[in-house]
Amino acid sequence: MNILSISVGGKNSSDFAQTNDCGTSVSVGASCTITVTFTPTATGSRSALVNINDSGGGSPQKISLSGTGS
Numbered sequence: 430m431n432i433l434s435i436s437v438g439g440k441n442s443s444d445f446a447q448t449n450d451c452g453t454s455v456s457v458g459a460s461c462t463i464t465v466t467f468t469p470t471a472t473g474s475r476s477a478l479v480n481i482n483d484s485g486g487g488s489p490q491k492i493s494l495s496g497t498g499s
Contacts, residue, residue: 430455431484433461437494439477444469445494447479469498 431454437445444467451461469475479492 432461433482433484433488434480436480438464438480439479439494441470441475442477444471444475444478444498445477463492465494467496469496472498475487476486480490 432451435447435449435451437447438470446466446468447463449461449463451463455461463479463481465479467475475496475498479494481490481492482488483490
Protein backbone atom coordinates (compact mmCIF):
# COMPACT_ATOMS: atom_id res chain seq x y z
CA MET A 430 0.00 0.00 0.00
CA ASN A 431 1.35 3.43 -0.89
CA ILE A 432 1.21 6.12 1.78
CA LEU A 433 0.42 9.47 0.19
CA SER A 434 0.30 11.57 3.38
CA ILE A 435 -0.23 11.42 7.13
CA SER A 436 -1.45 14.57 8.84
CA VAL A 437 -3.36 15.93 11.82
CA GLY A 438 -6.50 17.91 11.07
CA GLY A 439 -9.76 18.94 12.65
CA LYS A 440 -11.05 21.33 15.27
CA ASN A 441 -8.01 21.50 17.62
CA SER A 442 -5.33 20.13 15.30
CA SER A 443 -2.67 22.54 16.58
CA ASP A 444 -2.84 20.79 19.99
CA PHE A 445 -1.67 17.49 18.48
CA ALA A 446 1.45 16.58 16.50
CA GLN A 447 2.38 13.31 14.80
CA THR A 448 5.57 11.61 13.76
CA ASN A 449 5.75 8.30 11.91
CA ASP A 450 8.12 5.75 10.46
CA CYS A 451 5.80 4.70 7.62
CA GLY A 452 7.77 5.99 4.66
CA THR A 453 6.01 5.97 1.29
CA SER A 454 4.72 2.39 1.37
CA VAL A 455 3.84 -0.47 3.72
CA SER A 456 4.29 -4.04 2.41
CA VAL A 457 1.83 -6.87 2.96
CA GLY A 458 2.26 -8.21 6.50
CA ALA A 459 4.36 -5.21 7.54
CA SER A 460 3.48 -2.38 9.89
CA CYS A 461 4.54 1.13 10.75
CA THR A 462 4.14 3.35 13.80
CA ILE A 463 2.41 6.71 14.12
CA THR A 464 3.16 8.55 17.37
CA VAL A 465 0.94 11.42 18.51
CA THR A 466 1.83 14.03 21.13
CA PHE A 467 -0.70 16.27 22.88
CA THR A 468 0.23 19.80 23.95
CA PRO A 469 -3.04 21.63 24.71
CA THR A 470 -3.23 25.36 24.00
CA ALA A 471 -6.40 25.84 26.08
CA THR A 472 -8.31 24.22 28.93
CA GLY A 473 -11.14 21.76 28.43
CA SER A 474 -11.86 19.11 25.83
CA ARG A 475 -9.68 19.12 22.71
CA SER A 476 -10.10 16.94 19.64
CA ALA A 477 -8.58 16.31 16.22
CA LEU A 478 -8.05 13.56 13.64
CA VAL A 479 -5.07 11.76 12.18
CA ASN A 480 -5.72 11.49 8.44
CA ILE A 481 -3.91 8.76 6.51
CA ASN A 482 -4.20 9.15 2.74
CA ASP A 483 -3.20 5.96 0.98
CA SER A 484 -3.77 3.80 -2.08
CA GLY A 485 -5.89 1.31 -0.12
CA GLY A 486 -9.66 1.14 -0.10
CA GLY A 487 -11.58 3.60 2.04
CA SER A 488 -8.90 6.29 1.98
CA PRO A 489 -8.47 8.47 3.89
CA GLN A 490 -8.29 6.44 7.07
CA LYS A 491 -9.16 8.58 10.13
CA ILE A 492 -8.14 8.14 13.75
CA SER A 493 -9.99 10.22 16.34
CA LEU A 494 -7.88 12.04 18.93
CA SER A 495 -9.06 13.59 22.18
CA GLY A 496 -7.53 15.09 25.28
CA THR A 497 -8.26 17.52 28.09
CA GLY A 498 -6.24 20.68 28.60
CA SER A 499 -5.75 21.89 32.14
